[in-house]
Amino acid sequence: MNLIKKVLVAAPMVVALVGILTFVMTYQNIGFTNRFVEQWLTSTLLSATTIAPIGFVMVMVISKVAESLMPNTAKIFKNTVIGISMAIIMEGIMAAVTTINNVPYRSMSEFINTWFHAFTIALPVGLLISVFMTLTVKPRLERFMAS
Numbered sequence: 601m602n603l604i605k606k607v608l609v610a611a612p613m614v615v616a617l618v619g620i621l622t623f624v625m626t627y628q629n630i631g632f633t634n635r636f637v638e639q640w641l642t643s644t645l646l647s648a649t650t651i652a653p654i655g656f657v658m659v660m661v662i663s664k665v666a667e668s669l670m671p672n673t674a675k676i677f678k679n680t681v682i683g684i685s686m687a688i689i690m691e692g693i694m695a696a697v698t699t700i701n702n703v704p705y706r707s708m709s710e711f712i713n714t715w716f717h718a719f720t721i722a723l724p725v726g727l728l729i730s731v732f733m734t735l736t737v738k739p740r741l742e743r744f745m746a747s
Contacts, residue, residue: 609741610741611652613737614648614651614652615644615648617733618647618648618651618694619640619644619648620725620729621647621694621722621725622644622694623640623644624725625643625694625695625698625699625702625718625719625721625722626639626640626643626698626702627721628717628721628722629698629699629702629703629714629717629718630703639701639702643697643698643701643702646697646698646701647693647694647697650693650694651690651694651697654690654693655686655690658686658689659682659686659738662682662685662686662689666678666681666682676735679734679735679738680731680734680735682734683727683730683731683732683733683734683735683738684727684730684731686734687723687726687727687729687730687731688723690726690730691719691723691726692719695715695716695718695719696715699711699714699715
């Protein structure tokens with residue numbers, strides 16, 4: 601029962617965050633066309649199911665690396681570094697999933713160009729969300745998950 605409660609708290613947050621970022625990326629990929637809502641929802645679903653497992657592992661790995669590289673650094677600075685690192689890595693993956701879903705593959709250079717535009721347009725949003733999550737939500741969520 602306790603695990604179900606934890607999943608019910610974490611899942612909506614993941615879907616909401618992924619939904620915001622894939623919205624921006626889908627807009628960058630295809631604009632507000634008649635396919636937008638369908639493409640955005642499928643990108644959100646694909647990204648959420650890809651990102652969630654990767655994200656949970658990555659936050660643990662990045663947290664351990666940050667702790668070992670900066671053992672005497674203030675927790676707020678470490679958490680900021682973790683947040684920025686998570687944003688860059690996760691958005692790179694999310695931009696790839698969204699681009700694969702939204703744009704027909706024609707060539708690797710076109711894919712990279714489209715991926716890069718989706719990544720860079722959403723990066724400021726992702727950085728703000730990630731730093732906010734790392735500094736405010738993550739500590740509360742860790743306490744909740746430990747209980």
